[in-house]
Amino acid sequence: AQSVTQLGSHVSVSEGALVLLRCNYSSSVPPYLFWYVQYPNQGLQLLLKYTSAATLVKGINGFEAEFKKSETSFHLTKPSAHMSDAAEYFCAVREEDNFNKFYFGSGTKLNVKP
Amino acid sequence: NAGVTQTPKFQVLKTGQSMTLQCAQDMNHNSMYWYRQDPGMGLRLIYYSASEGTTDKGEVPNGYNVSRLNKREFSLRLESAAPSQTSVYFCASSDSGLAGPYEQYFGPGTRLTVT
Numbered sequence: 001a002q003s004v005t006q007l008g009s010h011v012s013v014s015e016g017a018l019v020l021l022r023c024n025y026s027s028s029v030p031p032y033l034f035w036y037v038q039y040p041n042q043g044l045q046l047l048l049k050y051t052s053a054a055t056l057v058k059g060i061n062g063f064e065a066e067f068k069k070s071e072t073s074f075h076l077t078k079p080s081a082h083m084s085d086a087a088e089y090f091c092a093v094r095e096e097d098n099f100n101k102f103y104f105g106s107g108t109k110l111n112v113k114p
Numbered sequence: 115n116a117g118v119t120q121t122p123k124f125q126v127l128k129t130g131q132s133m134t135l136q137c138a139q140d141m142n143h144n145s146m147y148w149y150r151q152d153p154g155m156g157l158r159l160i161y162y163s164a165s166e167g168t169t170d171k172g173e174v175p176n177g178y179n180v181s182r183l184n185k186r187e188f189s190l191r192l193e194s195a196a197p198s199q200t201s202v203y204f205c206a207s208s209d210s211g212l213a214g215p216y217e218q219y220f221g222p223g224t225r226l227t228v229t
Contacts, residue, residue: 009154032215043118043204043220044157051215090156094215100145100164101172102218104156 137205
């Protein structure tokens with residue numbers, strides 16, 4: 001089965017600083033990868049997804065992620081954090097041979113300090 | 115267009131009681147899912163349904179049953195609730211097919227406490 005590892009359960013940045021949330025996956029072939037955001041007491045919303053069309057993927061709210069096969073990584077970045085970015089972020093991978101199975105990382109809570 | 119809706123939003127059960135969590139989607143998606151979310155563990159798949167009339171186990175199916183009532187609705191049943199089932203439950207839906215990847219759309223969640 002696939003797996004996803006998110007390093008750092010909590011990340012704290014100052015407003016205006018770079019946001020970097022880490023995600024590493026295990027897969028023998030280029031997978032389908034996703035980043036979701038969860039605001040308090042809400043469901044998950046899609047930020048962006050990797051489809052193999054381009055290694056740098058742009059998402060909503062100024063977020064982007066770069067797929068690096070050599071590092072089996074799909075880290076999420078944003079050049080300048082806003083207070084409204086405070087949320088929990090989840091990386092997910094779709095199963096190789098079952099497109100209905102997704103595996104989620106344990107999540108990273110982003111705190112943005114004024 | 116309501117997306118994915120879940121009822122109830124909150125529930126408290128005593129050990130051994132049963133209940134059904136309801137989920138409906140209005141996006142004409144083939145696939146539907148039930149996840150549980152526990153602190154520090156991300157989301158874990160309980161059951162999924164690839165199409166009307168089919169259901170399959172996910173990572174953590176023990177203690178749960180599901181019914182895909184029609185294309186819109188996918189319910190999750192706890193026959194005899196246990197404290198270990200205290201969690202936040204999310205329903206999701208997506209298009210499906212090898213041409214993906216199709217992202218999942220999530221409901222607002224049901225917070226269940228079993229005492």
